[in-house]
Amino acid sequence: MTALSAPGGGSLALSALDGVATVPLALSALSTRYAYATFALLFAIGLYMMIASPNLVKKVIGLNLFQSAIFLFFVSMAYVRGGAVPAIPSEGGAVGAYASPLPQVIVLTAIVVGVSLTAVALALIVRLYTEYGTLNEETIREVMDE
């Protein structure tokens, strides 16, 4: 990578990732793409919580987990090996490799929208509890069918 002139910790990420070229291919693919593998596993765990948990609060926690997995995917796409944080020094302008700021901005917006969604979902859960006296999805469905 041509990141030698990147300011602020640019060389920090370089040595550790380039040293894995000698290990077998699958292991090296995992070591450079571990963030994507983490995304896939967290995404599946969030989906499992949303489907399997009978408790509505745990479903909302699963939704948050699912969301943060997608955020991790965006942040991983923006990452540049041997790059720097996208903050431009004033003298000399931007020189070298930087992480892309654009997916990071989208994720910042999505985090705030996500907490708004969580607040509305939890308010609905509190209201459901005052109406039905339970947070179990199956019980609420049975009471509604009667």
Next chain:
Amino acid sequence: MSLLGFTLAAFVILTAVATALLRDTLAVIILFAAYSLGMALLYTLLLAPDVGITEAAIGAGVTTILLLVTITKTTRPGAEEIFSAVNWPAATVSAGLAAVLLSVVGAIPAGNFLGGTTPVTGAAGTPGEGVTGHYLAASYAETGVHNTVTAVLASYRGFDTFGEAVVVFAAGVAVVVVLHRGDFV
């Protein structure tokens, strides 16, 4: 980089699995706060400190408080069993999704998918090169803000951020309407 990254990735995966399997909602909420903190550190390690700070403040802070307030106002499953039973159909669907995603992970270009090299040092040939390179090269001259993330958020996409504020306001109104049982409507 990679050792710390692996450690953090293992930490968030373990806390996520424990979040999915534990039965007591209070324990799940505390584990989810720990998970959010791990994610914040992972974002920071992946060159996104702005996202990391926001995740630490909102994911580990505000969301945890909202969840705790919810379980104090409602109920939580008792602690007679530590783990909830595994729902095998859901686990099968989730494992299938994870398998599909993991099988295509190897095809993703590692390290520089969307990141940019500024035009000063020449193009690196990544898909996002042109757009990202423009913002990196021109944002300080055009907005006077050092942090390109802040420049894009507040200057280039100011209307988008305004819309985000409208979403937060609408959510606040929705919470008030729902909890006051229609006194306002």
